[in-house]
Amino acid sequence: MQPLSIIAVTATTGAVIWVVSKIFSQLRVVKAQKKVLQADNALVRRLLARGLLPAFAIPKIDHNGLTSLRGQNGIKHVFVAEYAGGLEVTVVFWDEDRPNPVTDIFYDMFRGLIFGRWEDVETFFVLLDDAGVPSEIEFAGTYCGDSKFWARVPQHLSARLKLSEFDSVALTVGLAPCRAPLVWINTWNHAFGEKNNNTEMEMMYCLPRSDAVDKVVPPQLSSADAATVASALWPYDVSVGDRNQVDALYRGLVTTFCKTHSKELKARLGDRVM
Template sequence: MKKAYIVLLLVLSLAIALALLNVFSPQRNIQEISDLKDSRVLKEKFFFLYENDPEFKKSVDRLRELLFNTLEEYNKTEAWILFNSILKKLGLPEVELGDFKYGRGGLIPSPEPPLKLKPCCENCVNLSRIVKAIVIPRRDLEGGNGLKALYVCAYKGDFYGYPISERIILEVTLVFSDEDSPSHDVEYDVWRLIAWGRVEDIETFFIVLDEETGEIEKVSFRGLVIKMADWPNERRISPIGSGGAAFVSAAHELTVFQDVEEPLIIYVNAWNHALSLKDNNVFLDKYFYSLENIEIRVGRRIDAENDYSMLKYSSQNVQSLP
């Protein structure tokens, strides 16, 4: 009887040891990290922890407070500690302080009330006559960063308080499934979930049309400003022209094209989805999105942000005409 009891204890001990080995094995950790490289899996886990783990939510909320409370100085060391606690909860490796480069980036105080926006002109233009295709390197598409949606808002008579006559201005916003930095993939996505409330990448540009003829006068890869709903801040959205940057680079160039060929072909040239009317990756295989295989919605940049982000925005503005 005693011998049988000892054997049973040995069997149970072995089973427990194997179970623990499976839970804490390097292979399992590597697999979990690999799974989190899928932005959808990472986003789901982040949202789940935010809703169900009070410590995780507390860390995220405090880090957002450090970022968005622009009336106080940004504490990089505290932000780094909080970021590592979030990474740890997600089962990801922590980062060294010297490698933590994240900060407020484009946030400025803005206590003024939000600008009241006029409705988009829904039947002013036929977008399929204006834009032929959005072209993306196939490696970016296969990496999970394909185009999810296109938002368009047409302005006639008035553009954010600027009177416009004999012109129609289109605000075009592209939503990509993700944006993968070559050097900081999963870590970069976690930061974007904190600072932007999303993993999707959102980019905006403008097209100016002659109202009478419908011809394109210019395409402007110019920035804009979006106002946060829950914080007295606005975010300065950088221009998204690619300049001469190729796919291995990132770019935020203010670029304006005139005397363009119609209909437009918009090239996604850089990994951060910087755009141009010129192809800077002539040797890369491409995927062409025609408007027939893009989900098109009437709306502005803040509509895209509010559809895809945990953070909310109340208004937007521009600093000049396109």
């Protein structure tokens, strides 16, 4: 067989595996997520009122997808697990596209085989102080540092940051005003940060979906017209589940490479209450 024929056969086989793995990954997720407890408005209201549920900002090009053929990479779902000492937040993104479309094909094949999914899953924790007030956010391997969106190999660091270092979004839940910490998604592999590392990029702002939450305008859009604001807001759905439960929705060779709970963090979180 000629070298070009071998390349063509290999490419075709890879493409078929790529498509089939995508279809089966989605079917497994749809079936499994029917078993996940859907959070109701009362839970979303309570978590927002306590300042535990965050808002997110993500580059619009990532939210919509780097190209129309590759599909969106934005937030698909958010899972929360409440502990005596804080809230575990696990964000599921539709995909994790590498900027280079060629390497992305092989990257997706690898992820489909290893994790049984194309979705990207990232976890962090909102921690309470002794008075039960949100005071810090801990990123265990999900902190971006100074990395920007187009970095070829973005950093995946760990950090515990004061909540005062984050911007916040003011909103009204019922008649009560509250604030949601604004977490920036700064890299294509969805590492988080306390500030916007991509000031030249247009952003989408993601808030929890709830009938109880009044429409809000992030401070970064305070001078924008109504149409611009509407096009830059995106609701995310919330369900109850910790990282282990989310990983169990998928069937790959391994569940995760990410160790999210250190002994110190487990002690700080305490017992799970929801």
